[in-house]
Amino acid sequence: MAIIGSIIKKVIDVTGSISDADSNVKENQLTVLKELLEKAKDTAFGKFYNFSSILESEDVIKTFQEKVPYFDYHQLNERWWQQLHEGSEDITWPGSPDYYALSSGTTGKTSKRIPVTEDMIDSIRQAGIKQVAALSNFDLPPDFFETEIMMLGSSTNLQERKGKLEGEISGISASNIPFWFKGYYKPGEDIAKIDDWDERVEHxxxxxKTWDIGALSGIPSWMELMLKKVIEHHKVENIHEVWPNLKVYTSGGVAFQPYEKSFNALLGKPITVIDTYLASEGFIAFQNRPETESMKLITDNGIFFEFVPFQPDYINEDGSLKQEAPVMSIEDVEEDVDYVLLMSTVSGAWRYIIGDTIAFTDKEKSEIKITGRTKFFLNVVGSQLSVNKMNDAIKELEEIYDIQLPEFTVGAVKIDNEFYHQWYIGSDSDLNVSEEEIAEKLDENLKNANKNYKVARGKALKGVKVTVLPLKAFYEWSGANKKKGGQVKMEKVMKEEKLQEFQEFVKDFR
Structure with a gap:
């Protein structure tokens, strides 16, 4: 009998029942904002925007929104965070951060350097505890809580720069795991420090086979590659022949939906998939219950959220927000509407445009889904295609043709003065269908899913072209442009110049 597991499960069940108690998210968010403003009122940023007077106003949220503008990374970094890099303190948050999260996102080689304070480390840790407590809502046996967890993030070998440690947020988080958790954590500190992705996966x-892995955690694309390597190394049919007690996969970083079919093909039996939303700027949400694939916003843990309706009129060409764009607090949002997500945090980000778009699926439970990126929005000739619509269309193709299509990217091209959408789709399946038929069916799926796309197809958008590439082409592109593994994600929409680079890069993979 799993005695230790039974004890852990009992504790989690009790903690989970307490955590599930209804709380007032409006009050949570107001409290968080007041705490953020109070702590940062004597910083350079707090003095410039007079946080003290905001705190004394009758409507703190409204006054905060009136006085403090929207910031994307470049605006906040150039005006404020750059002073931190030069050695100054008390700029947007008291003191000076010990860590910087490096994030090139999906848009280029140049890394953003996002401050990660001790308060943020604690916030991420507290969010992790909330997520563990939520396991009480899932039907997991006691012996699961005695197995180990494979956390496939970026390297924990953080680099020192001017007295600060830098790395991706997954590496920073893993390097700060509690001492009591280290016995459960795999691949262990030595392997996790290996910088080279391929070498780390080889180890x-x-x-x-020396580990008893019960749970996996990481970005789907890189997790799949790791599982394939383990399966290949041990000459088995599926991962459960190596890790028979594997029961849970905690996904994150991107939507799991496009990877579901190819991921399940690596398993010997079904497992529980739990979505999380950990970004370089903070731990935002996690799946709280098995009845939904949506994630619960963490509204009482050092992050104040705001929401701007995701409409082309409010978005600049570079994905930033126009200052006149209207904003909503959490009590005013509507379900099934795309919003640009803004965050003010205990790392000194203020009204920060994280770059993601979300939609509320259940406002009462504060549950959301990620619908795309402000930059991953294909609006050439009015097609208004968001990533979630693209994901849905790709999933339909997988079901219709019984194939696996986990990766894609798309851009607009002009041929003989007419616009087309050029799709590159990644698959290692034995295709029993032509690229022309895939393009026709994809076009049909998108017309049915998006009325703006259907209108555009009847006017200026001439058609759809599809090129199928081996998955290696996408992974090597990521490796060449950024770095394999960790938080690196494939860009789903490319502008003309980037698409031309991609086309040149993958021509030998055809």
């Missing part, structure tokens, strides 16, 4: 594959 994981060699050691895999």
């Amino acid at each position: 994981i594959a060699k050691n895999a």
